[in-house]
Amino acid sequence: FYFRNKHRPFLLFVSLLHVHTPLITTEKFQGRSRHGLYGDNVEEMDWMVGKLLDVIDKEDLKNTTFIYFASDHGGFLEAHRGNSQLGGWNGIYKGGKGMGGWEGGIRVPGIFRWPGVLPAGTVIDEPTSLMDIYPTVVQLAGGAVPQDRVMDGHTLLPLLQGTEQHSRHEFLFHYCGVFLHAVRWHQKDSGTVWKAHYATPVLQPEASGACFRRGICPCFGDGVTHHNPPLLFNLSQDPSEANPLSADTEPL
Numbered sequence: 419f420y421f422r423n424k425h426r427p428f429l430l431f432v433s434l435l436h437v438h439t440p441l442i443t444t445e446k447f448q449g450r451s452r453h454g455l456y457g458d459n460v461e462e463m464d465w466m467v468g469k470l471l472d473v474i475d476k477e478d479l480k481n482t483t484f485i486y487f488a489s490d491h492g493g494f495l496e497a498h499r500g501n502s503q504l505g506g507w508n509g510i511y512k513g514g515k516g517m518g519g520w521e522g523g524i525r526v527p528g529i530f531r532w533p534g535v536l537p538a539g540t541v542i543d544e545p546t547s548l549m550d551i552y553p554t555v556v557q558l559a560g561g562a563v564p565q566d567r568v569m570d571g572h573t574l575l576p577l578l579q580g581t582e583q584h585s586r587h588e589f590l591f592h593y594c595g596v597f598l599h600a601v602r603w604h605q606k607d608s609g610t611v612w613k614a615h616y617a618t619p620v621l622q623p624e625a626s627g628a629c630f631r632r633g634i635c636p637c638f639g640d641g642v643t644h645h646n647p648p649l650l651f652n653l654s655q656d657p658s659e660a661n662p663l664s665a666d667t668e669p670l
Contacts, residue, residue: 424477427559432470436463437489439497439504454502471531481534484558488548489526491515495628512627512659516634518642519592519600519615521659536578544585545604545611550574584609594619594637602653613659614648 435442436459443458447465451457467487474483493506495514505515513520528546530536549571553563557573576582585604592600600615619635619642621627629635636642650663661667 424479429555429559434463434466436460436466437506439494441504456504456506481532483532484535485531486551486554487527487529487531490548492521492523492525494634495522496630496633498630510658513619514628516594517619517629518594518597518617518635518637519613520618521653521657524592530578532578537580540580542577544577545587545590545602546574546577546585547571547587547590594635594642597637597642599637599642609654611653613651613653615645615651616648617642617644618649619643 437456441455441459443455443462447458447462448455449458450461453460471485474480474485491514492511493508493514494516495503495505495508497503497505508514508522508525511520511522511525513522515523517523526548547570550573551571553569553571553573554575556563557575563569572586577585584606588604588606590602590604591598592602594617597617599617600613603612603614605612617638619629620640621635622629622631629641632641650668651659651661652663652668653659
């Protein structure tokens with residue numbers, strides 16, 4: 419691929435099977451990690467990404483290649499074998515894959531590399547979306563996104579290059595299938611991020627933080643709870659979504 423395209427623009431999309439169940443790890447990486455089979459998968463994925471970056475560096479494409487590493491969802495909490503958790507871990511964030519609006523299913527790594535253009539070591543704490551990839555790539559290629567429809571994504575370049583300080587997403591809508599479960603509002607004048615949940619999955623058992631009895635949380639029917647008024651959280655102060663707000667605790 420590189421030898422055919424290294425002298426002209428190219429788009430390389432690599433979708434890795436790793437850290438997705440079933441966890442298939444080659445023999446070389448089995449037992450490599452302290453964190454079981456999932457950790458072994460992370461180790462192997464890291465090695466594979468490293469091999470790709472090595473080729474880019476070796477072919478002297480480092481300063482002309484924009485790289486974006488991300489995931490399509492958070493850890494799959496229900497994936498277990500005995501006491502072994504096979505589907506990842508979401509840290510302080512509540513919920514996981516297939517749970518509509520909870521942060522654990524939505525927040526994913528976003529790691530960028532473009533030496534000479536993007537300053538190294540920068541951390542940007544702004545809500546963006548995988549829908550932003552399309553307009554970003556179109557801009558990098560010198561094209562224009564279609565003007566005859568509303569685009570849900572925004573180019574990430576102004577945010578990444580520091581010419582804009584805030585995400586262009588004032589709202590992000592979080593669906594479970596075709597059902598709207600939650601909406602995030604990035605309040606521009608204050609920088610506060612609020613999130614309203616209109617429906618949340620019924621967790622089984624309740625204290626588990628996941629839908630173990632079903633295997634994965636449903637999007638509708640008796641497997642979800644509808645909230646009217648919605649559950650409201652201030653993500654800026656409560657990223658774990660542990661303390662729903664009420665008119666008594668939050669007059670605004």
